[in-house]
Amino acid sequence: MVGRSTDGTEGLASGTTSATDGSPGPAPTRTRRARIAMAPASNPAPAPPKPSPAPQVYLNGRFLPRAEATVDVEDRGTLFGDGVYEVLRVYFGKPLALAAHIERLHRSLGGIRLTPPAEAERLGAITTELLERNALREAKVYWQITRGTGPREHAFPAQPRPTLLMTASPLNPIDPASAPTQIKAITAPDERWHNCWIKSLMLLPNLLARQRAAEAGAGEAIFHRDGVVTEGTTSSAYIVREGAVWTHPADRWILGGITRLVLLEEARKAGIAVEERAFGLEDLRSADEVIVSNTTSHGQAVTHIDGQPVGNAQAGPVARRLHGLLMKRIVAECGG
Numbered sequence: 001m002v003g004r005s006t007d008g009t010e011g012l013a014s015g016t017t018s019a020t021d022g023s024p025g026p027a028p029t030r031t032r033r034a035r036i037a038m039a040p041a042s043n044p045a046p047a048p049p050k051p052s053p054a055p056q057v058y059l060n061g062r063f064l065p066r067a068e069a070t071v072d073v074e075d076r077g078t079l080f081g082d083g084v085y086e087v088l089r090v091y092f093g094k095p096l097a098l099a100a101h102i103e104r105l106h107r108s109l110g111g112i113r114l115t116p117p118a119e120a121e122r123l124g125a126i127t128t129e130l131l132e133r134n135a136l137r138e139a140k141v142y143w144q145i146t147r148g149t150g151p152r153e154h155a156f157p158a159q160p161r162p163t164l165l166m167t168a169s170p171l172n173p174i175d176p177a178s179a180p181t182q183i184k185a186i187t188a189p190d191e192r193w194h195n196c197w198i199k200s201l202m203l204l205p206n207l208l209a210r211q212r213a214a215e216a217g218a219g220e221a222i223f224h225r226d227g228v229v230t231e232g233t234t235s236s237a238y239i240v241r242e243g244a245v246w247t248h249p250a251d252r253w254i255l256g257g258i259t260r261l262v263l264l265e266e267a268r269k270a271g272i273a274v275e276e277r278a279f280g281l282e283d284l285r286s287a288d289e290v291i292v293s294n295t296t297s298h299g300q301a302v303t304h305i306d307g308q309p310v311g312n313a314q315a316g317p318v319a320r321r322l323h324g325l326l327m328k329r330i331v332a333e334c335g336g
């Protein structure tokens with residue numbers, strides 16, 4: 001779990017009250033882990049690994065040094081946010097849930113009526129080569145496809161030539177024996193559009209709410225739409241009531257998180273009751289546990305909401321169990 005995310009956008013960055021899983025901090029040794037577990041709540045998260053001084057990126061069919069990679073000033077991604085993206089986590093040299101990320105990317109592309117470039121059929125292979133070229137085994141990989149370059153007009157170009165960008169940046173290895181990180185959250189009105197299932201580049205409502213969280217000393221803002229809790233600015237949200245996990249259905253009002261998919265699958269296999277159902281702010285505030293999850297931060301226990309403690313303000317039993325299940329799944333799927 002990420003106390004200080006390496007990208008500052010997808011990870012749950014500030015307001016982290018402990019960092020016990022070693023991600024992206026260095027994998028703790030036995031003594032170090034014990035020390036971290038007892039660390040005061042305000043302990044800063046371990047520093048993320050330094051990016052390579054000459055990272056390679058992939059842009060429109062070519063691998064090249066990041067400093068030489070340029071996108072046209074009239075790329076519609078820049079002008080309009082007219083594009084979609086994915087963030088993957090690579091463990092032990094292998095992306096977790098690669099097929100699910102590819103599937104979601106194609107769903108998002110369909111949602112914005114953008115035909116993918118032919119090279120999008122080789123996303124897995126390009127990702128592997130990008131990791132090799134950057135000598136990365138623990139990484140965050142970013143894919144972005146925009147509608148390409150064209151004069152600044154709202155209607156689509158007649159024959160769009162999409163821009164495909166891929167970057168990889170280093171993260172520290174996980175500690176499979178870790179406990180979930182704990183973060184504070186605030187609540188915020190969900191001011192996004194009606195197609196939150198599309199992983200769109202248009203993230204301003206998320207950025208504004210996340211900035212409010214940061215200013216309040218919290219690591220995440222949990223959205224509610226007319227009192228119904230949807231998700232976090234960069235995370236899926238869950239509550240635990242009497243041992244059962246509730247999370248908003250994967251409909252148009254949330255992004256279908258890949259971590260959510262994996263966590264729910266593992267929870268069901270382990271016999272934990274899961275209900276994909278809408279719940280309100282009052283349910284959130286009175287929950288036994290609140291959890292948020294995403295690709296780079298895994299599942300995190302929320303200790304406070306709007307300054308009020310959740311349960312006993314510690315990672316609860318279900319958060320710990322889910323985190324353990326996720327760590328096991330990562331090791332099983334990506335190898336250890």
Ligand SMILES: Cc1ncc(COP(=O)(O)O)c(C=O)c1O
Binds near residue numbers: 255256
């Ligand atoms: C709005 C939103 N919801 C949920 C998630 C979690 O998705 P995933 O688990 O695929 O990272 C993210 C991830 O960035 C997100 O931005």
